[in-house]
Amino acid sequence: MTTLSRLRVPYNYLDRQFGKDETEEILDDLRALVETGEFTIGPPVLEYERRLGKLMQVKHVVGTNTGTDALILCLKALRIGAGDEVIMQTNTFYASAGAVVAVGAKPVFVDVDDQYAIDENLIEQAITPRTKAILPVHWTGLPPNMPAIIEIAERSSLKVIEDACPAVGASYAGRPAGAWGDISAVSMHPLKPLHVWGDGGAVVTNDDTLADWLRLYRNHGMINRDEIAIWGVNQRLQTVQAVVANRVLDKVNPWIDRRIEIANQLDAGLRDVPELIVPPRPADRRNAFQLYIIRVQRRAELLRFLADQGVEAKVHYPIPLHLQPAAKDLGYSRGSFPVAEAQADDIVTLPGHQYLTASEVEYMISAVRRFYDR
Amino acid sequence: VADFERRFADYCGTKYAVGVADGTAALILTLRGVGVGRGDEVITAPNSFVASASCAALLGARPVFVDVRESDMTLDPELLERAITPKTKAIIPVHLSGHAADMDPILEIANRHRIPVIEDAAQSVGSTYKGKRTGSLGLAGAFSLHPLKNLHAVGDAGIITTSDERLYRWLLKARNHGLRTRDEVEFWSINSRLDTIQAAILVVSMDHLDTWTAGRRALAAEYSAALKDVVDVPVEPPGYLHTYQTYMIKASRRDDLIEHLRSRGVEAKVHYPQAIHTQPAAQELGLAPDDFPVAHSLAQRIVSLPVYGELTRQQRQSVIDGVRSFYAS
Numbered sequence: 001m002t003t004l005s006r007l008r009v010p011y012n013y014l015d016r017q018f019g020k021d022e023t024e025e026i027l028d029d030l031r032a033l034v035e036t037g038e039f040t041i042g043p044p045v046l047e048y049e050r051r052l053g054k055l056m057q058v059k060h061v062v063g064t065n066t067g068t069d070a071l072i073l074c075l076k077a078l079r080i081g082a083g084d085e086v087i088m089q090t091n092t093f094y095a096s097a098g099a100v101v102a103v104g105a106k107p108v109f110v111d112v113d114d115q116y117a118i119d120e121n122l123i124e125q126a127i128t129p130r131t132k133a134i135l136p137v138h139w140t141g142l143p144p145n146m147p148a149i150i151e152i153a154e155r156s157s158l159k160v161i162e163d164a165c166p167a168v169g170a171s172y173a174g175r176p177a178g179a180w181g182d183i184s185a186v187s188m189h190p191l192k193p194l195h196v197w198g199d200g201g202a203v204v205t206n207d208d209t210l211a212d213w214l215r216l217y218r219n220h221g222m223i224n225r226d227e228i229a230i231w232g233v234n235q236r237l238q239t240v241q242a243v244v245a246n247r248v249l250d251k252v253n254p255w256i257d258r259r260i261e262i263a264n265q266l267d268a269g270l271r272d273v274p275e276l277i278v279p280p281r282p283a284d285r286r287n288a289f290q291l292y293i294i295r296v297q298r299r300a301e302l303l304r305f306l307a308d309q310g311v312e313a314k315v316h317y318p319i320p321l322h323l324q325p326a327a328k329d330l331g332y333s334r335g336s337f338p339v340a341e342a343q344a345d346d347i348v349t350l351p352g353h354q355y356l357t358a359s360e361v362e363y364m365i366s367a368v369r370r371f372y373d374r
Numbered sequence: 375v376a377d378f379e380r381r382f383a384d385y386c387g388t389k390y391a392v393g394v395a396d397g398t399a400a401l402i403l404t405l406r407g408v409g410v411g412r413g414d415e416v417i418t419a420p421n422s423f424v425a426s427a428s429c430a431a432l433l434g435a436r437p438v439f440v441d442v443r444e445s446d447m448t449l450d451p452e453l454l455e456r457a458i459t460p461k462t463k464a465i466i467p468v469h470l471s472g473h474a475a476d477m478d479p480i481l482e483i484a485n486r487h488r489i490p491v492i493e494d495a496a497q498s499v500g501s502t503y504k505g506k507r508t509g510s511l512g513l514a515g516a517f518s519l520h521p522l523k524n525l526h527a528v529g530d531a532g533i534i535t536t537s538d539e540r541l542y543r544w545l546l547k548a549r550n551h552g553l554r555t556r557d558e559v560e561f562w563s564i565n566s567r568l569d570t571i572q573a574a575i576l577v578v579s580m581d582h583l584d585t586w587t588a589g590r591r592a593l594a595a596e597y598s599a600a601l602k603d604v605v606d607v608p609v610e611p612p613g614y615l616h617t618y619q620t621y622m623i624k625a626s627r628r629d630d631l632i633e634h635l636r637s638r639g640v641e642a643k644v645h646y647p648q649a650i651h652t653q654p655a656a657q658e659l660g661l662a663p664d665d666f667p668v669a670h671s672l673a674q675r676i677v678s679l680p681v682y683g684e685l686t687r688q689q690r691q692s693v694i695d696g697v698r699s700f701y702a703s
Binding site: 033037039065066067068072082094097104197222226231232315318319327 | 402412428431432520551561654655
């Protein structure tokens with residue numbers, strides 16, 4: 001076996017995320033904030049809400065403490081609760097289902113397509129008289145077939161809640177992820193293209209009434225300091241994190257452009273390997289490539305081999321939602337969603353972040369190829 | 375985060391502490407952890423910040439109020455037992471303004487009925503009751519570390535203390551999506567983690583907490599000595615260590631007093647001018663203002679004076695002169 005000069009390609013890039021100058025800029029902003037003492041929905045939160053609205057082409061942005069909170073607020077704002085059902089895909093991060101359960105409703109799962117997106121052809125058969133909403137996730141950073149989903153929802157008078165947590169900056173036919181449904185959730189977790197130094201999120205909507213209600217509810221239902229209109233919660237975006245987000249917002253699109261270049265390089269270098277399946281890349285969608293996922297043969301061995309070569313690959317995720325211990329009372333079993341189950345067994349996420357160099361990407365490609373050439 | 379949790383648990387005298395996103399989340403997660411849900415009842419005091427009651431309402435449970443004592447404004451143990459029903463699943467005494475609730479009789483009644491007691495310690499970091507710190511008295515303590523609290527972050531933060539291992543293990547998962555490992559979800563839950571940035575600030579702040587508390591206590595003592603003949607000053611009976619999250623007096627012609635202070639440049643506040651049971655959000659509970667006469671009456675009389683160690687000698691004197699001159703006129 002030929003040995004290339006050894007590189008390390010870590011999955012987690014947070015040590016490369018903030019160069020010294022960028023960090024100093026943010027620390028200066030934070031010092032300025034500390035001097036004002038405006039920590040609770042301070043001016044940086046309002047600036048962030050305005051600018052994110054522009055980026056996502058939506059009227060209202062309400063900053064929240066996390067992406068999960070954003071999902072919960074979307075559901076609450078639409079009055080979805082006990083006895084209601086919400087349709088979503090089974091191959092996503094746990095928070096999408098956790099949020100539905102948190103409001104007392106029931107997640108109803110459907111299978112996915114060859115791009116790991118919700119299979120819109122399977123949605124209709126999952127609708128029951130109790131269904132209140134469809135919750136498509138822009139999983140991996142790729143918008144699902146939003147026009148079809150909106151049409152299905154309209155036909156059955158259902159709401160559409162977009163889980164745009166992994167996909168700020170993505171779009172479908174030019175329209176941003178998060179700007180399609182009745183209301184959408186955004187996450188700014190450190191490993192997202194739009195990210196902060198901890199947890200942060202937002203609810204976005206074009207609906208004035210929903211936005212008014214959300215602003216009340218996320219802050220204890222307070223009309224003013226002394227009067228509460230409704231029982232609310234504290235799910236405010238940390239002002240400290242809004243300061244970070246405001247320094248990051250304008251970089252989101254250039255970063256995604258770079259992620260797309262890297263994904264193209266990976267696709268070109270791996271597509272002809274017979275043991276791999278690279279998903280289709282439809283031209284009408286701008287994929288934020290939050291996760292670069294391919295399907296592989298002999299996954300466990302490949303992961304070990306890559307780890308030996310210094311390439312940190314991951315699996316998002318090995319157990320779909322319907323097979324989690326938490327889902328045992330929902331009545332699913334192995335076989336319920338064959339596509340997602342097969343993918344859970346053979347997907348691999350390769351590092352695909354904007355800080356990778358062309359030679360690191362080349363190194364990854366050659367490592368994968370060498371594994372199957374042996 | 376783990377460093378802060380360790381220090382905070384040691385400080386409070388509990389085995390464990392679990393950092394969470396904010397004080398409200400601390401209450402909600404703890405209530406869920408003891409099994410509170412739809413149709414249950416949760417007992418609390420009506421003269422607190424709204425979160426003491428909304429935490430129950432948000433879980434589909436019913437907040438049941440018990441009136442407070444005139445003297446220290448905390449939940450009246452003598453009224454507690456008659457509020458207990460078979461649906462009562464938790465009791466949340468509030469350590470209002472840094473003064474602990476009278477925990478011994480509350481715990482005695484709760485234990486007899488096998489109902490868990492969750493301390494709303496949002497305003498009482500460091501306060502003690504018979505030598506024990508708040509947060510270590512009930513099954514669990516829920517703390518807020520909001521910027522205006524004695525121990526504070528630069529944004530929202532909260533923490534739960536407990537010595538109950540089962541509750542502790544459950545809370546660790548509950549604040550992080552119910553995850554058992556990265557890939558396995560034991561139960562559906564939310565993200566209510568304490569921000570690591572806020573924890574870094576809190577670790578440093580812990581070193582200053584005792585100094586800050588001493589500063590507040592010294593100022594409170596100065597106010598009380600100078601004002602006790604004109605207004606009702608806070609009480610601190612034997613067995614209690616008050617940390618003066620707020621320095622609340624009971625005053626006649628309260629609104630005029632506040633206006634008078636404001637005209638002299640002294641900012642006084644009211645915590646809170648409306649008892650929770652009289653809020654618009656509480657309409658569904660069908661309660662009248664006089665159902666809890668002490669809390670309702672206190673809401674008309676209480677005033678909080680500025681109380682933090684950084685106030686200068688002149689500022690302190692101007693607070694004292696402000697109050698005295700109002701009653702001299």
